[in-house]
Amino acid sequence: MRFLDHQASPAEIRRQGEAQGAIFDIWALRSGDRWRHEAVIRGLCQTAYLGDYTAICRVLGRYKVFVDTKDIGVASHLMLDGYWEMWNTEAIVGLVKPGMTVLDVGAHCGYFSVLLSDLIGPSGTLLSFEPNPPMAALLRRTIAVNGFDGRTTVYEMALGDEDGFATLQVPQNEPKNAHVVQGKGGPGMVEVPLRRADRIPGAADADFIKIDAEGAEQAIWKGLKNVLSRNRPLTILLEFAAIRYADPAAFLDEIMSHGFSLAEVDLVAGVQSRTRKEVLNASPSDDQMLLLTRG
16 A cells, blocks of 8 residues: 655646555544645545535545535535544544444544544454434445445434434534424424433443434433443543534533543644633634543
8 A cells, every 4th residue: 555745746646646545644634734645635636526416525634424515514615625624523533442332423424434444453343433324324335335334334213312302403504503402393304313422332432432312412411321330441522613502502511420520622723721710701603623531
């Protein structure tokens, strides 16, 4: 397997890739210049339109991801740049190791799931959760085309604090913002299965959990009760926006009561230590990607 010379120009990188069949060295994201890594990945990005508003694109210079071309928020970035939320991508590459059991909660079309599947290797296990049926269908195809279906299980369901059904509101052309709402029926709404994470086979063995669920984080946390109570080493990447919770301070205190250290994956600076006060004093509408580490 050949890796590209990351110090070359973007044009030279593309020439190397075409001539040598080289791929991006994903582990290079653990160090080095972000702008150069992004330039390398953009140079390797390609997209093939498959019809019926579906395309397949090369992301992170090595994986294939199926996308909905009507998706403005994520697919446009994957099709043109080949990456999404590089700050979180870098953090995940630095944290996830071979053999881990990982939960990807809010997997969308599978960008982070294929990365996680690669990082855990053939001895690892990935449980990937996506409640939106069209996105879950793309996710399954993405996992399969990259050869990761043997280590990955896709769950087409929402996670919460009870078992049953939930109503998912899917904004037009913005499936990444799909969220659970009260009530049933109406434009852009779909009923989906709802489960507690701690009742999913294998979830209790989680070493790493990513949670990006557009406001359902507190309910998901409650549904992790029997996972958290094992008090084993665990790392959680959780999107936190105070405006989404009735009592954000109480939610944060509940998180910290399980023995986690607190940090944030900053958009520019990467992983930065945070205090309770700093998290709660941030703009309530800001999405903070909290990094919670125990053990």
